[in-house]
Amino acid sequence: MPYPDDLLVEGERVVVHKHPHWKMLLVPVLVFLVTVGLGAFLAALVSAQSWAGIAWIAIAVVGVVLIVWLTLVPLVRWRTTHFVVTTRRVLVREGVLSRQGIDIPMARVNSVQFRHTVLERVLGCGTLVIESGSDEPLEFHDVPGVERVHALLYQETDDDLPGGCRR
Template sequence: MAYPDKLLADDEEVVRHLHPHWLTVFWPIVLFLLLVGGASFGAALIPEGEQQGTFRLVIAVLAVLLVLALVLVPLLKWRTTHYVITTHRLLFREGILARRGRDIGLSRITDVSYSQTLWDRIINSGTLTIESAGDSGPTVLKQIPDSDGVQQLLNHMIEEDADRRAQESAGYIRGVDGGHPTRQL
């Protein structure tokens, strides 16, 4: 799914759009299968009688409530969490009903590091720590797929952004006026 173009500047392009690692939704899906199986088995165990329908309805309602709380909410959190690297900035957006976001200009990023546990290395995931100029402190992104590749990409994009800014600045200062550098206004 492409990131909404309305959030991007005219000369800005999405380089990489990520969600948290897919294993963050693994256990909710396993739990969904267990809940469906358990509710079906429980409903089948209810003996015949005039209360059978009521008990089966109670089991179904409980199963639906558990699915909403333990399966649907984590899936929606995963789906509505976006880590977007563009040619100019890094964007974070998360939240189902209430949203939270942060944009960090590539020129403000001073350090990008990643860490991986043994399990993270096995599943190719990790934690990114992004230091930026300002008082907000480091930004820590957990469960990032291909965290070492994302760290390298961010470092590359920071360098490209610095080169682009230098070229824009040089183009601003050097105009063509009889072969002499002049300030363009």
């Protein structure tokens, strides 16, 4: 899904648009599978009881609440989190009902670093660290293809420097 063009300024184009890495969805998927499996097991266990109808309703209600809270909410949160690098800035947007975001102009980016653990290298993600002219460095966790994003971001900041090919 491309980043909405109406949120970009004139002459700005998207270089990279990513959601957090899919590894953030492993626990919600596991919770979904365990909840459905446990619910089916409990429903079969009480099926011979005289109060089975009430138990099935209770199992279904608890199952739906757990699936919405521990699976659907993290999925929507993942889907509505955007990490975007444009030709002029780095944008991060998070949230569904209440949104929050940060924009870092390319001219204010001092350095770009990345790091990843062995597992993150296998999965193809990592943490991107951007130092700007402001306070502490900003860390963006679970960025897919972090080395490629790092290289593209470095290229965009280098192109904005005097003597670069932009400006």
